[in-house]
Amino acid sequence: MNEQANRIDWLERQLSQVNQFIERDKALLQESPGKYSLQLALKSWSTHHEELVQELRQAKCALQHEVVELRLLGMRMDGSIPLKLLSRLADQFNSAIAHAAYHLRHGIGPARGLLDAMSREIDLRLSGLSFGSTRLMFAGNIAPDTTGESPMEGALEQIFDVLSSPSPEAIRDLVTVIGVPATKALSEMLGTLEKQNIGAELTWPAPNSKVYHWGGSLDAVRNAHSKLSVFEHMKPESVTLSGTVTDLKESGAVYIRSGSSKYKITYNKQQYQHIQQYSLGMKVGFKAMKYVRRDPLTDTEYATYKLITD
Incomplete structure (x- = not known):
């Protein structure tokens, strides 16, 4: 059991590192579109990512x-x-x-x-x-x-x-x-x-x-x-945010700009596969849950957004 758990831990750390490499090469490719060496590297990392996901799936299935x-x-x-x-x-x-x-x-x-x-x-x-x-x-x-x-x-x-x-x-x-x-x-x-x-x-x-x-x-x-x-009765609101992707964070956030407004939409690691289809500069329309918090001292509202995926 310990050996299997150690392998799962190792695979998860490897997968996290590969995800970082993929995000890095995607950003570099945005700066140098069409660069063959970067395309090749990104393809290699993506293949390795799929291999690790499969190994991790098998390791967890064993438990x-x-x-x-x-x-x-x-x-x-x-x-x-x-x-x-x-x-x-x-x-x-x-x-x-x-x-x-x-x-x-x-x-x-x-x-x-x-x-x-x-x-x-x-x-x-x-x-x-x-x-x-x-x-x-x-x-x-x-x-x-x-x-x-x-x-x-x-x-x-x-x-x-x-x-x-x-x-x-x-x-x-x-x-x-x-x-x-x-x-x-x-x-x-x-x-x-x-x-x-x-x-x-x-x-x-x-x-x-x-x-x-x-x-x-x-x-x-x-x-x-x-x-x-205290939080049983929170009532978040479903909204659609449209704009241009300005930043993608592997750690769990995507930023979009619409006119003078900029939005940060956070996502869970379980939604990472969905986020991979987007790139910098894309026009998007994201569904999100809007959570509002009010500061009682200043009477100011603060909104946070969580990504909704099918």
Whole structure:
């Protein structure tokens, strides 16, 4: 398992480096259009990129399923759990992961019926119940999709970041990444635990050898619920931004200019394949989610934009 995890980590680092080389050569080719050596280099890096994506897909498929442990702490949590509570927690946890995974891939919440398809893809299921304290073991499919990314893996990474974020500003930024529906489902799960006076500890040994951990007490549940509940009712707006591409960042942003206005549209790594079709100077029309924040001291509005992809 460790050997496989180390290989996945190495492949992901190699893929990140190759992506940087591709972006560099694209920029150079914009400066020197038609230069054969640059075209050849870009083609070589693109081929290597596809090879690495395939290797990474195979490596993650070899793991197939990954286990997430939700440990419940409380007077009645002695290795058993009421079925009604189990059903509610499992449904809310699955909803949070499925919504986050969909939003990471598309930048927008799912239309009616589409969440079921994502739930089938991540295939989250209760795989065990450990005794001592109540430990719920959830297994899910971490095999990557056609872009080389694992929907469940990406969703879990972001959910741990949200739960562990120390400030409202950081949480607000992460909510734009996983979406309001995922945030609401996660907040509702924490609310269910708080209402029952149950503490929680969430642990996930990720395929890249990193062990994610959050919580360990009822106070951790109350604190996270208090912070997340503020963002349950955010109402982002779907907009279309048209203009000329002025900059493309491999780190996750595309800039366009329209007249005297300049817009920064951020995207998730799960949307990187979609961004590759664009180049500097192209006329584009991007669909994006607009998130507005108001500074109470200056009464000024600040807007951020997240890319929407099909």
